[in-house]
Amino acid sequence: AQTVTQSQPEMSVQEAETVTLSCTYDTSESDYYLFWYKQPPSRQMILVIRQEAYKQQNATENRFSVNFQKAAKSFSLKISDSQLGDAAMYFCAYRKDGTSYGKLTFGQGTILTVHP
């Protein structure tokens, strides 16, 4: 079974600084999808970024980027120029296939605090 591990229960960062959230996963599949979701205090889950395993290029969405290391099964999220609105719980997630019925496996989550 696939597992996703986020080893940092909590992280903090100063506003405008950069922070990296770690995620490792275990799978025997060669093709899969990885995601980072953000859950702010409102508890609405928001997709931050996605990465297809067959793509070597790391995904980037504005201030959010990932460092995808397929051989190491590592998928970290870097947030640049942190803003107060980035404060949230972040979940790393794995999905085996790209169909609509593929299940997501979530990590334990990392609570990110942003200090002004």
Place this chain on the structure above:
Amino acid sequence: GAVVSQHPSRVICKSGTSVKIECRSLDFQATTMFWYRQFPKKSLMLMATSNEGSKATYEQGVEKDKFLINHASLTLSTLTVTSAHPEDSSFYICSVGQASGEQYFGPGTRLTVT
């Protein structure tokens, strides 16, 4: 991405009663929806996969007779918590699966059983 709504956003019910939570896909025809349960500051736990026009697929350990799921149309799935007890109090979230691989989530429903 897909826009997903849930109703109600919060509900309080008495022990022994049943409560229904609706999940609607507002701009996307969803053949598959997912139901999750989340405890405070914890991860999402998948309860079941809801398939339009067929029976839901429940995860191991989830009581299908207690958590009834109906996915009667491409835009609506419902979760009914039957004979609710205080231990069923939780945050319930639904999501819509898209062929591109993402899931888009509803805003969640906070259930409190007194």
